[in-house]
Ligand SMILES: Cc1cc2nc3c(=O)[nH]c(=O)nc-3n(C[C@H](O)[C@H](O)[C@H](O)COP(=O)(O)OP(=O)(O)OC[C@H]3O[C@@H](n4cnc5c(N)ncnc54)[C@H](O)[C@@H]3O)c2cc1C
């Protein structure tokens with residue numbers, strides 16, 4: 001393939017319930033598509049090889065690494081990012097409120113990926129043990145908190161979501 | 169860290185996929201879950217001229233039991249699906265029990281069965297299960313197909329029997345023999361990381377409880393998943409005791425595997441892990457075989 005040759009593909013996808021259409025190079029990663037094409041910078045990029053989990057988004061409701069997915073692969077699929085969790089700045093999702101209450105973040109770099117990993121986990125396991133939470137968290141690195149407050153926040157989120165607190 | 173430019177096609181049918189592979193041969197790479205290929209492209213360790221994205225081949229995402237009792241799994245079935253599927257739990261418990269050791273749920277949501285086998289990383293779990301359970305693999309190319317046994321599929325480091333124009337489309341797992349137990353264990357520095365050493369065991373007992381046949385297969389101790397047939401031979405025909413487990417573990421860990429040192433572990437340490445794990449998996453598999461025979 002010559003250097004000057006550049007294939008461009010039209011991608012139509014739904015992000016946080018809104019339909020988007022963009023012309024992109026096939027090599028564009030989904031993480032960069034969300035950040036640079038759509039301005040959704042809540043999806044963070046740490047390692048770009050699948051290890052850190054900062055770029056985790058929902059792909060048809062399941063958490064995946066957006067740095068290991070091509071933007072063109074989002075064609076006809078539904079993507080969820082951290083921006084889609086709260087309906088407004090004053091109206092946090094219970095899992096966000098729980099992280100706020102329990103000091104589940106410091107710098108916040110890992111937080112979006114952790115929320116989008118824990119949300120589907122809690123939906124399938126509404127009453128997890130601490131051990132199950134630690135296990136489910138193992139694909140997300142946090143360099144600040146030492147994880148204890150994250151675990152506390154997830155336990156709190158589980159309780160809030162069980163009792164139907166907030167909009168969850 | 170971004171991939172180099174490539175051409176991209178996402179065929180809607182297997183025929184079109186195989187035609188694209190036939191046309192582009194060596195220049196084309198199949199994109200399955202992308203969980204090994206995309207990191208390599210991000211690092212530019214891989215720079216394929218063309219990607220043939222197989223994620224629209226929904227026909228290759230299936231898990232079903234054939235009338236013969238074999239379990240058939242489509243190559244594009246996600247790894248995550250295996251751990252959730254009751255058919256896999258019932259008919260291929262070793263596979264079911266081992267999948268959770270593969271990476272993290274986020275990776276398994278995208279990563280496929282076919283991709284893991286085709287990638288053939290000696291540190292990965294599914295090739296070990298394939299060898300332990302004698303998977304049959306269906307390799308298709310435009311206009312023809314062949315079936316290859318797992319023992320003939322893994323030929324070298326990240327190297328398989330697949331030709332550039334071929335796609336692995338389906339795997340077939342034979343029924344578990346009666347009075348057979350299984351076990352798997354591994355050690356990784358962090359949960360979800362590639363393991364330093366891992367081992368799968370299969371033990372079949374006769375009606376007296378003696379060992380009728382055994383199988384041991386290791387990961388991360390050579391260029392391919394490695395079986396230890398001589399250790400298995402030591403066990404066969406005798407009662408299953410702590411002494412026989414220890415003798416088999418000694419044989420396998422000193423004579424039959426070929427681990428190399430890396431930054432985290434010396435060769436001796438890996439042999440030590442292999443010995444300890446061998447006893448553990450044999451004990452567990454023998455226990456399950458006895459329970460299955462009751
Ligand atoms: C952080 C991280 C940790 C991981 N840890 C582990 C681990 O502990 N254990 C483990 O086993 N794996 C691990 N993996 C790898 C993961 O399991 C991959 O999903 C798997 O190795 C490849 O499957 P894939 O479907 O993603 O294939 P891809 O990445 O899409 O493809 C891999 C290779 O196989 C070829 N290929 C794919 N499908 C086919 C097919 N059907 N026919 C022919 N060729 C094909 C591709 O062309 C490519 O060369 C990890 C990955 C990451 C990012």
Ligand code: FES
Nearest residue numbers: 046047048053067
């Ligand atoms: S940026 Fe995707 S996992 Fe680290």
Ligand code: FES
Nearest residue numbers: 106107142143144
């Ligand atoms: S809060 Fe800083 S990385 Fe987790």
